[in-house]
Amino acid sequence: MFYSKEEFKENFSMRLEQQEQPVTLQTAYSILAGMVREFVKRDWNETNHFYQNEQRKQLYYFSIEFLIGRMLGQNLMNLTIYELVNEGLGELGYDLAELEEQEPEPGLGNGGLGRLAACFMDSLASLQMPGHGCGIRYRGGLFSQVLKDGFQTEHPTDWINDSAGWDIRREDLATYIPFFGEVQPEHGQRFKASLTNAEWVKAVPYDMPIVGAYGKTVNTLRLWQAELPEQHLLPKADVETYKQHVVAISDRLYPDDSTEEGKILRLKQQYFLCSASLQTILKNRDFPVSALPKHVAIQINDTHPALAIPELMRLLLDGEGLSWEEAWGITTHTISYTNHTILEEAMEKWDSSMLEQLLPRIYMIIQEIDRRFKEKCHQENLDSEAKKKLSIIEDGIVKMATLAVVGSYKVNGVAKLHTEILKMREMKELNEHFPHKFHNKTNGITHRRWLMKANPELSSLITSVIGNEWTKDPVKLHQLNEFVQDPVFLGDFKSVKQQKKNQLTEYLEKNQTIKIDPESIFDMHIKRFHGYKRQLMNIFHIQMLYNRIKEDSAYRPYPRTFFFGGKAAKSYRFAKQVIKLINTVAEKINNDPVASKHLHIVFVEDYNVSRAEKMFPAADISEQISTASKEASGTGNMKFMMNGAITLGTFDGANIEIVEQIGDDNAFIFGVTAQQVMQFEEEKTYHAREIIEKDREIGQLISELLSGKLSKGLENIDFIRSQIIDENDPYFVLKDLQHYARTHNRVLAVYEDTLAWQEMSAVNIAQSGIFSSDRTIQQYSDEVWDLEKIYSR
Numbered sequence: 001m002f003y004s005k006e007e008f009k010e011n012f013s014m015r016l017e018q019q020e021q022p023v024t025l026q027t028a029y030s031i032l033a034g035m036v037r038e039f040v041k042r043d044w045n046e047t048n049h050f051y052q053n054e055q056r057k058q059l060y061y062f063s064i065e066f067l068i069g070r071m072l073g074q075n076l077m078n079l080t081i082y083e084l085v086n087e088g089l090g091e092l093g094y095d096l097a098e099l100e101e102q103e104p105e106p107g108l109g110n111g112g113l114g115r116l117a118a119c120f121m122d123s124l125a126s127l128q129m130p131g132h133g134c135g136i137r138y139r140g141g142l143f144s145q146v147l148k149d150g151f152q153t154e155h156p157t158d159w160i161n162d163s164a165g166w167d168i169r170r171e172d173l174a175t176y177i178p179f180f181g182e183v184q185p186e187h188g189q190r191f192k193a194s195l196t197n198a199e200w201v202k203a204v205p206y207d208m209p210i211v212g213a214y215g216k217t218v219n220t221l222r223l224w225q226a227e228l229p230e231q232h233l234l235p236k237a238d239v240e241t242y243k244q245h246v247v248a249i250s251d252r253l254y255p256d257d258s259t260e261e262g263k264i265l266r267l268k269q270q271y272f273l274c275s276a277s278l279q280t281i282l283k284n285r286d287f288p289v290s291a292l293p294k295h296v297a298i299q300i301n302d303t304h305p306a307l308a309i310p311e312l313m314r315l316l317l318d319g320e321g322l323s324w325e326e327a328w329g330i331t332t333h334t335i336s337y338t339n340h341t342i343l344e345e346a347m348e349k350w351d352s353s354m355l356e357q358l359l360p361r362i363y364m365i366i367q368e369i370d371r372r373f374k375e376k377c378h379q380e381n382l383d384s385e386a387k388k389k390l391s392i393i394e395d396g397i398v399k400m401a402t403l404a405v406v407g408s409y410k411v412n413g414v415a416k417l418h419t420e421i422l423k424m425r426e427m428k429e430l431n432e433h434f435p436h437k438f439h440n441k442t443n444g445i446t447h448r449r450w451l452m453k454a455n456p457e458l459s460s461l462i463t464s465v466i467g468n469e470w471t472k473d474p475v476k477l478h479q480l481n482e483f484v485q486d487p488v489f490l491g492d493f494k495s496v497k498q499q500k501k502n503q504l505t506e507y508l509e510k511n512q513t514i515k516i517d518p519e520s521i522f523d524m525h526i527k528r529f530h531g532y533k534r535q536l537m538n539i540f541h542i543q544m545l546y547n548r549i550k551e552d553s554a555y556r557p558y559p560r561t562f563f564f565g566g567k568a569a570k571s572y573r574f575a576k577q578v579i580k581l582i583n584t585v586a587e588k589i590n591n592d593p594v595a596s597k598h599l600h601i602v603f604v605e606d607y608n609v610s611r612a613e614k615m616f617p618a619a620d621i622s623e624q625i626s627t628a629s630k631e632a633s634g635t636g637n638m639k640f641m642m643n644g645a646i647t648l649g650t651f652d653g654a655n656i657e658i659v660e661q662i663g664d665d666n667a668f669i670f671g672v673t674a675q676q677v678m679q680f681e682e683e684k685t686y687h688a689r690e691i692i693e694k695d696r697e698i699g700q701l702i703s704e705l706l707s708g709k710l711s712k713g714l715e716n717i718d719f720i721r722s723q724i725i726d727e728n729d730p731y732f733v734l735k736d737l738q739h740y741a742r743t744h745n746r747v748l749a750v751y752e753d754t755l756a757w758q759e760m761s762a763v764n765i766a767q768s769g770i771f772s773s774d775r776t777i778q779q780y781s782d783e784v785w786d787l788e789k790i791y792s793r
């Protein structure tokens, strides 16, 4: 325990002295992390006791991903001892920032969906709400990305072995998960059954403390690890192969974002997570099972944990001996579902035969859910198309989204537009059948990590003008509106932005040996690589700028640095070719003596949470250019806004709500609308070829691309070529390209008017409070989970 700087220094020094080996930065980090762990132990225990004694309703957030990022700095901040430790360490000759860099990056997620889960954990604890995460303790998180000759290569990471050791093993809570086997119906009782000859997997939880702001509430992120069970549960023969199968379950995260994998291992992971978490919830309760919905809420983060529905049914039917009606009543009042995407390729569908073989009892329960639901629907006057849409099992395929809707009491989308599209199009029939189930909960981000931690300079500036109430209630950032025309404040803001740009420049020069002009405009496109996110449109536009510079000696635009950062799924060949194209164009432009004075491209390798924390605060422009209707919400857009970057984007996802907050004048919006996109898709009236033929500049660009002139050394652009030409540009890159280019020109014009630009930035910050995940969590709590805050202070 340490409360004063002196106590901290004494404790830290004592531990240093106990070291037998010479102290490296890594050991200093471990010592500090160990001290913080001890520091939170008391509050963690107290929080748990409080939950047990007071019988408050608990939320469990089931998610296959938790992209938590590094913990040390955030925990110190939330404990309000960051400054104390920073100073103490400084006096002992250590640099806290340097120690923070020693912490391995826990990449237990792919992108927005996993990061959202992590922001929610922070908000739940900080709002003092009883909410916990349930996930998988992957040994290897997301691969690290290394560029070789401009191509992405993937390298495994080993988070556990390098682990910071934040989590603790809870052998006492281990549980066993059955796979395969045969179902033995228990005669006489309509739906009770047991499973024989199952293959058992041991699930061991590792608990990680989630420290809320100001310390007091410490919730739990429970990550399950798959292990070989005890002797009596092992098969008689070939234990080695069995072990490999078992260990594989928590061996690695699937590296796909917004894509469905459809592999048996993925299904095993999903069931493993659901069964382990549900068994523990039921086992450790001290209330009758019929009262489950009163005591427990379970949120499933997309359909990846949707097997929680039939698994809870199984436990209630076979374990607790309830009737179908009782079990169904409990399940459908406990579980709620968040949908994160309408992309067809991300909609989870399982082969009935695969499900039936791996999880025979679960499959049987899904069949019964489907049968009963179909029976109900048949009483309505529906056409055959609607009936199809309302079936869970269809042509040998299990549709997880339909199962998730039918088995939940609430279903939400993650931004207004996305929820509307779900209700009016993707899930129209389901919405009509369950008119009160659907609701919107626009995503949010924790301002503690993305503003206070990532940008302490800006945070101090804000506090110096409006006081610090905004840190507890970020909507109060709107008090900044009074200062958005104050030249002194705007000047100070400009200096902070420059400072963050300088810091990023230094960091990248050191880590990636890239030269960057910190005075140039920082334009950033950082997110996973995906067709719909249109990194291709961005690089096409940069190539067009290059052509203009070459053709017109009078065209010499204000210097801009275009940052790209993000990973492509290992098997996503189109996206990987886009990465290579960007790097090829970068090499050409960055080495051109004339063009490089105006345009510079930086590809930030291995983009992850820690790098993101360095990039958002340094941005001037936030590229949010997805094809309208495709990005359900986006959360990077909110991180940029909170740090004063200005959105250059389409009317998609939460961009629309950002503009609602700041007004049209404080963002740069372009492109076809979601309505138009959907109309083009339905009527098939978009023809990319016509644009190539009619627009000279775009025609030139495409012929350069196809001839290889655009991309010398890049022989293979098959996937880009076929997407644009053969597949008729499904993400409307060419359709929006000129409008995008003109909008960039508008951006430049405003940027050169420094005060106008700073004012826009300030308005963005002032209006960003609503995008704190504290607001999102409060809404879920009020409208879905019904949680009570645990302490009143």
Ligand code: 73E
Pocket (backbone or CB within 6 Å): 110, 112, 113, 116, 256, 257, 258, 259, 260, 302, 340, 341, 346, 414, 443, 631, 632, 633, 634, 635, 653
């Ligand atoms: O728009 C984002 C959204 O902000 C959406 O694409 C993303 O979720 C974010 C948080 O709500 C998302 N990821 C996935 N689906 N939607 C996904 C699908 C399969 C595997 C992994 C992630």
